[in-house]
Amino acid sequence: MRIALLTEGASSYAQRADSWCGRLIEGLPEHEFRLYLLGGGGGPAEGPVPVAELPLWGRRPKGRGPALHRRRSYQQAYRSLIRSLVIPGERESFGPALHRLAALGREDGALPAFLASGPAQRVLEQVWRSPGAETAAGQPQVRDVLVAADLLEQCLRPLSAPWYGTGPGGLGSADLCHVVGGGPAALPALVAKQLHGVPFVITEHGLHLREQYRSYRTAPYRWPVRALLIGFFRLLTEETYRQAAVLTPGSGYDRHWQERCGADPARIRVVHEGTPAVARAAAGPEPEGPVLVWAGALEPGRDPALMLHAFARIRAELPAARLRLYGEEGAPGFLAHCREIAERLGVDAVVSFEGRPEGGPAEVWAAGSLVVFSALAQRSPRLLADAMLSGRAVVATEVGVAREVVGPTGLLVPPRDPAALATACLALLGDEERRARLGLAGRLRAQERFAVEPVVTAFREIYLELVSRWPAFPAVAKAAARPFARPAEYWVAGPVTAEPVAEAV
Missing domain, CATH: 3.40.50.2000 (Glycogen Phosphorylase B;)
Structure with a gap:
């Protein structure tokens, strides 16, 4: 089957044989893997599998903002997203707002430019300072608005990635997505599920949300910015856990954290992080x-x-x-x-x-x-x-x-x-x-x-179990799910060629 691995990091490390992704790819040669990396750019390195890379941090990609007649739609979607972060009674609008922004970005490619623009900053300021907004961490100042807008643009950058088609290299052509690490790496999986019905698995070795709580305690930002970004990561984590088909934490300790964050215990399966050090004397x-x-x-x-x-x-x-x-x-x-x-x-x-x-x-x-x-x-x-x-x-x-x-x-x-x-x-x-x-x-x-072998075996079983109970052609707009519609040969990695037939003499 075709598996899309989504994670943050450098291409050169993710493809190394001693990395977790590298060990998984090497241990499951019967599947076709493709790496989708959110990292610092620099271009993909040569490796055993195809790689698509999107710079996540730093200067935003070049591009023009939305046309005037579309700016209102962007502003409405962004306002809904910000309100979900700062208005306690509107948390449920977080997921729909994400998908609306992703849909607008796919139509004209103007999402990164809009998120870094003055209109987006004014929307953020208006909602953040509106009556009913949570300001326990302090009233936001102008510099807080500018810093938070820049950080949110970087966190939302995966929504505008050119990965959501159904052609070669698109997430729509994958049979399932496997998110390693959580956080912004889960955004493409959420979009692929909503757009194409592709299920996804999420693996966390050290929970992304917990690490954000730790790192933002000493981050070089004022408390209003820290509270806003922590709220974003918390809602993103909850939405990811809600939509994931299977969650595979690296320990029972992490499992308890996931359950406290709203994950369904029936969809959690602990898979310990394997290490090649087991072969060491x-x-x-x-x-x-x-x-x-x-x-x-x-x-x-x-x-x-x-x-x-x-x-x-x-x-x-x-x-x-x-x-x-x-x-x-x-x-x-x-x-x-x-x-x-x-x-x-x-x-x-x-x-x-x-x-x-x-x-x-x-x-x-x-x-x-x-x-x-x-x-x-x-x-x-x-x-x-x-x-x-x-x-x-x-x-x-x-x-x-x-x-x-x-x-x-x-x-x-x-x-x-x-x-x-x-x-x-x-x-x-x-x-x-x-x-x-x-x-x-x-x-x-x-x-x-x-040991590495039990980890590989566990994910082999998870992949097959997930595909066996997921519709072969997922339900999308104007199309009904048709279980067992794909023949068995479909799940074989690589092209299937017919055997040559000898001509009768």
Whole structure:
């Protein structure tokens, strides 16, 4: 079958064999894939599948605005969209407004120019300052209107992509769309479903909406702009979850987030993110003496301060212990702050800040007897799974995906509790046999859950299941759905040629 992969990122990375999309394409050679990338431009790189790319951020594409007799239609659709963002009682108009803007853009190609024009900015200002609009984050100023209009133009840019035809390379010719990552990458899938009835699957490894909430806390915009953009992403996420045929989060933790955002639990199927690291050999012998390794960005969310306070307690019970922290500074001045804590606790002589490892994560795990995670939030299973694949025992704070990933193969402790963390570490450092047993169990658990083959198998089943219960010719205007109207040969990738018939002599 023909599958359209929609995602954000650079073409050179998306097609690499070690990327998630690259592994999926390589694992399902029986299907025809085509990549649709929302990225920074620069032209597609050569790869195993065709690529269509649309610059998402930066200067808008060249083009003229709508004619005078069409400007009113654009303004009405844009006004409806903005009202859905700022008027609490008009949230339901978000989806129709998106599709109306997309339809206008397909007719004359003037959507990007209109969104960046003065009339669009005046519509935004009028609605944003109208009675009943949410202004809990503050009254918008003129500069807020200009910044928000520019950001919305970039977020809505996929609506004007030249991908919505039924010819070669058009989303209308695909049998299904697969959105990887969510956010603006889901806009083409929404349009393709509304226009051609093409179903879509959405895969999220780290929810796009949750990451927007985190990033906009420190974004260089005033609070009214942040609130408006967060509202846009929230409604886009809800509309995407409502329209998606299947949702495949990367963990049960993400599944709960999706359900809180309105996703139907019956359409959610957890598919763990596979990693080629499962084929990597386990770490070698432990170093001489008890060594704890900690990995992550040096920032408050990873809470290396908790690790340092726990290590001071460990050092009091086990004077030969050492601590090595791997990771780059994630917040300005935080490395110096951690050094001050180590010095104040009197452990600075046996604590080393190693920075970014040149040999990758495998070098980190091999350097210690025990791997420790002290984060306040653990949204992604990648680092935990990689540590478990090394065969080293793991101690982690019980937050986010930790219980789901580690399970009974490691020790979990409450966050912000240095005494509990120190006790767990001492229990394993003093019992070599238990440490080895948990390390082996963790490696086997990670190999079972995060291998690439189960991921490929899961999506093979999802694709076939979805196509089997979706009309072969979807219902569109003036056309009725006709299930089983396509022959079996239709779903075979590549052209089907007839066998030559020998002439009778």
